[in-house]
Amino acid sequence: MDTPRLAGITTLLLDADGTLFPSEEPAFVASAVVTEEFARDFGLTGDFSPENLRRTTTGKNFRSTAQDLLAQHGTVLDAGQLQTWVDREKAEVTAYLGQVLKPEPDVVKALTLLSRNYRLAVVSSSALTRLAACITAGGLDELLPPAVRFSAEDSLPVPTSKPDPAVYQLALDRLGIESNQAIALEDSVSGTGSAVAAGIITAGIVQFVPADERADRKSRLREAGAAWVTDSWEHFARDVSPHTAATVTP
Structure with a gap:
């Protein structure tokens, strides 16, 4: 698969559970x-x-x-x-x-590097109180403050859940961006379906997926519409770095 198209991308929309931390x-x-x-x-x-x-x-x-x-x-x-x-x-x-939950050093490092080039936001099915507890426990409060957290449970007029794209559409609206200005990062099939339905280029990540399930999850994420799937936060940061020309492999 080709390198992701980074031209015009300003924002990374990050799932929380199973993506930012091993909370599943x-x-x-x-x-x-x-x-x-x-x-x-x-x-x-x-x-x-x-x-x-x-x-x-x-x-x-x-x-x-x-x-x-x-x-x-x-x-x-x-x-x-x-x-x-x-x-x-x-x-x-x-x-x-x-x-x-405890801080994951590689996640903190990757997000710190990514924040130099992109705006970061969290888009989750989980409640805001749960997100707050996990983000604090994960040492990510400074990188992902409350103003950029979007919950399908609490942020919408009517609570819903992924794969409904409503929470991604809300995030785009609140952040004042179009779908082609963002990349979403998801670990689940339903989350990928949500982001793809909102018209957002979506990457899958399997860092916190149990090892014996990763091959199947990768396949299912691609079937759900993920443009590429990465094994780790280190690789994702490399994939979307505007200073590298890394090839994203299927």
Whole structure:
């Protein structure tokens, strides 16, 4: 694959969970506790273990997952009841991630280098409180302040989740840029679909994907529309550096 087209690119739109930090596995440990209780209360059946939730719902927020489970079982829940569960899951996962995540030196280094040439922003399905806890734990507050964080759960008039492109469209609007002025970076299929649907050139990254899943994830990210897939933040920073002519390989 050819070098990414950098002419006119001013902004990097970065997914959070699984992209900026290895939060997917610990998040699902905490989320599974709430999901299992949610399922019991409403008579829902299925495999709600942390590992199965990670494999089947990565890229979605709890609201979307809960709505999908309810729809599959023909169960109706009013908005207030659903919000109670969303708030509980958000609080428990946020607290847990704030305890277990630590700065990733290679991410901090890459973002510091990238910030010299691009504006950086976060575009996520996760709630803003969860993003804040993770970004602080990851040592990224100065590079990704609150003003450039966009949440499909909290920033939109009506909460949604990737692969809906609404959160990317909102980010473009708030940042005052067109889709051809940005590159998105995503680790999930649903996130890639969201960015691509918004008309944004999208790169996949698999640095925090379990090693035995990386080959399959790379293939699925390309199928979802990723222009290229990179193995690490170091490689991504090299790929989009305006001072190099690195070749992006499939």
